[in-house]
Amino acid sequence: MTDNMKGTKDGRKQPDFVPFHNMHIQLYERQYSEVLPSILASIAVYSETSKNDTLLYLSYYARGSFYRKKGLKDEALASMLQAEKISKNIKNPPGNVGFYSDIANLFFELQQYEDALQYYLDLLHKNDFSANKKLQGAIYNNIARCYANIDKHDYEKAESYYKKSLAFYGKFQDSLNLAAVHLNLGDLYFEQYKDRLAVDHLKKALLYSEVSEAVDIKDDIYFNLSLAMESAGQTKKALEFYKKYVEQLEGIWNRDRIWGLAEQEKKFIVDKKQTEIQLLEKEAKLQKMQLDTKRMQSNTFFSIAAVLLLLLLVGLYSYSQRIKKNRVIALQNIQLDELNATKDRLFSIIAHDLRTPVYLLKESNLRLKKALIKNELTDLEKQLDLNINMTENTYSMLDNLLYWSLEQKNGSxxxxxxxxxxxxxxxxxxxxxxxxxxxxxxxxxxxxxxxxxxxxxxxxxxxxxxxxxxxxxxxxxxxxxxxxxxxxxxxxxxxxxxxxxxxxxxxxxxxxxxxxxxxxxxxxxxxxxxxxxxxxxxxxxxxxxxxxxxxxxxxxxxxxxxxxxxx
Missing domain, CATH: 3.30.565.10 (Histidine kinase-like ATPase, C-terminal domain)
Structure with a gap:
């Protein structure tokens, strides 16, 4: 068995790329319930052969992404780190910035802020970091959050990276992310007892959340504003924002309740339809009992008709099978003629078209030998160039012959x-x-x-x-x-x-x-x-x-x- 083939249950050989190909298709088509066996098969194949580090790296990367999607963060991180180890053997690993960003995010989600910070900072020095507009602002924001959460809080650096994130999102007028970063920056100032700055940024977060209709973070903004206002001694304002916070929570609760009522209404309609179906089934059974009496009177007639119909169907089936066999034979004859024509053409090319260049190469080699014996260097160089040219032409002809043969067999x-x-x-x-x-x-x-x-x-x-x-x-x-x-x-x-x-x-x-x-x-x-x-x-x-x-x-x-x- 060759290095790049694996045995299948029926003894045939399967290319090593099949598990990876299946994994790629299933991920592309979002078949997440079926993709894990293909991922594990791909890892097994390339771990065994050790001949394609890129595909092994991508397989571990896919397993990490799958585990993360399923909420298995520790397992996801272990797969990602294994993929990182393999990527050291690859010159330009695909998806470099996105891959390291995923590792950093997993460390952050597991509250391992020191490790997350190191990976985020390393991302800043990647060649394709500046080209990845989708991740830049998020990475700046996450670096700031790491500095704010590490054991030795570095509020100054956290503030610096929050501002970089704001500047980046500001260029694109990204209201949703601007609201989130202003919220984080307001929290940072609040932790340092800089209430005025905290209030300023929380108000900006509120403004951007209204522009972007970011409902999911409004409750956090209102709650933090109430805390900041209370800390600043503005009790009345604090109470107003707390009321809005409660209203926001009630709005979310009402939305969820409406969805629940809609589900109940849907269930009620389904149950009603089911009852109607059951009534119709009972009515149908009653009608069937009435019809059975009439059917018994015509059973003899139907039996005779059924026998005659069966004989007719058997005859038609036999006739259709004979026609089908004749068509298969005719198609096989056509395919055989095509194969014979292809074979004849191949033999013709080999017998005639390849004979001439090989003969010319033979004659040229004889002239080359004479020039070498006579030490005629000019003729020798000229003859060598001709030999190279004839060899390249002959190789090209053989190459074309190979690919043409593959195309005739649909093997490419x-x-x-x-x-x-x-x-x-x-x-x-x-x-x-x-x-x-x-x-x-x-x-x-x-x-x-x-x-x-x-x-x-x-x-x-x-x-x-x-x-x-x-x-x-x-x-x-x-x-x-x-x-x-x-x-x-x-x-x-x-x-x-x-x-x-x-x-x-x-x-x-x-x-x-x-x-x-x-x-x-x-x-x-x-x-x-x-x-x-x-x-x-x-x-x-x-x-x-x-x-x-x-x-x-x-x-x-x-x-x-x-x-x-x-x-």
Whole structure:
């Protein structure tokens, strides 16, 4: 059994990524009651193989998040700390800021304020902290709460971080969070007997809570205002705020009571309907008894009719089964013909298209040997470049043959992800420096770095490799190839254009119809035609399009349209 496969109950092999994939799908679809077995299976697989620290880290992270959602905070923290230990082996762990924020929050919820404070402070130095607008204000606020709650209260630092949180939320006019931070800051001043400052911030908290309709914190604001006013000697004001506090609690109680009454009303309606159903059932039973008497008189007729109908159904069933079997046989014959055609094509490619480059490589090696014996260094370097180019072309042909075969068997696996288009093109072009140099082809590129596409990395590289390879093969020595990219109508477009020998109209129409064609390149070698077919299949499976425009003698332009990552 290979390292990346596990046995199943029926003896077949299951890929190691299946438990993680199931876990990911169940979390995405919020199937929380079913996800724990998948999480534990994923941890077991990657703990055993020790070959994918990233997926093991994510599995422990998922288990911690699950336990936290279920209220098991100690177990959640233990899983998170295990995930943190594994993340030390990963260069750029996914979800870095959010992950450490979750650990800090768990320490805080468990009232381990010293540990929580250390994690919150470490977050400030993370590379992606400033980019995470969702967490910044909350982290500042939680740091302040830690300083206020640690054994050696540091009110000065707590005040400083509360003010940072206020400044952050103020930029976005976030009334709800501004109300919460002003409430916390008012409490801080009250603990230090700074009653005037406490009252000022509690009043601001009240104002923002009314703007944001933050009903759930209003009772705390009213209660704290009553305490602060009483401490400041304003007994009348304190009494007013305490009354509002009581009214707020009564409002919450009334709301809950209304919900309870609504539930009771709903139950009453259901019970009433149930009673009506029971009465209808009794009435139906009475009618059934009356009908039974009439049915007994016609039983003989129905028995005969049933026998005749049964014979008819048996005949129809036999006929339909025969038709179904004939259809299955016809479908199997069609599939067999397709498999035979695929097999014949593979043998044809292996027998003819691969024979030529291998023969040329053999002849080139003989010339290379002669140049080496004669110590003709110039010819030797030239022959080596030719050998490298022929080897790369042959490898590319074999690669296309492999992926085409997989597509015919529906065996390819696609994993779409966010990809930087500029980097993908640069990675592909690295392999073609020698081929461009041999044919003295000028390459122009204009690919903005900000374009992000959503596609499978391997599939897009294969598509680009085939298109660029064709452009080089069908462009004469001294020609040019231009690669442009841009965003049009919320889609990413990549255009590869050359001034090569081009394609005549009849052949272009054949290509656009989805059929493969054979064409000789500038060196006289005939291409298999698999490359463009493979490009079309892989582009469409990545929710994209492939468009070809060409004019014989003037060159070819290939446009790839891909899904753009939405910002």
């Amino acid at each position: 696996f696609y994993k779409k992800e966010q990809l930087p288009l500029h980097s993908i093109v640069e990675q592909v072009l690295v392999n073609y420096g020698n081929a461009l140099k041999i044919k003295d082809i000028r390459l122009d590129k204009n690919i903005p770095e900000g374009i992000q596409v959503y596609a499978d990395s391997n599939a897009i590289k294969i598509v680009l490799r085939n298109i660029i390879d064709n452009a080089i093969k069908f462009t004469q020595d001294g020609g040019f190839i231009k690669i442009d990219a841009g965003i049009y109508e919320n889609q990413a477009e990549l255009v590869v254009k050359d001034n090569g020998i081009g394609i005549n109209k009849a052949m272009l129409d054949t290509i656009k119809s989805g059929k493969t064609v054979r064409q000789k390149d500038t060196s006289g070698r005939t291409s298999t035609g698999l490359g463009l077919e493979l490009c079309r299949i892989m582009t469409e499976k990545n929710a994209g399009r492939l468009m070809i425009e060409s004019e014989e003698g003037k060159g070819t332009s290939v446009k790839i349209v891909l899904e753009l990552v939405k910002k």
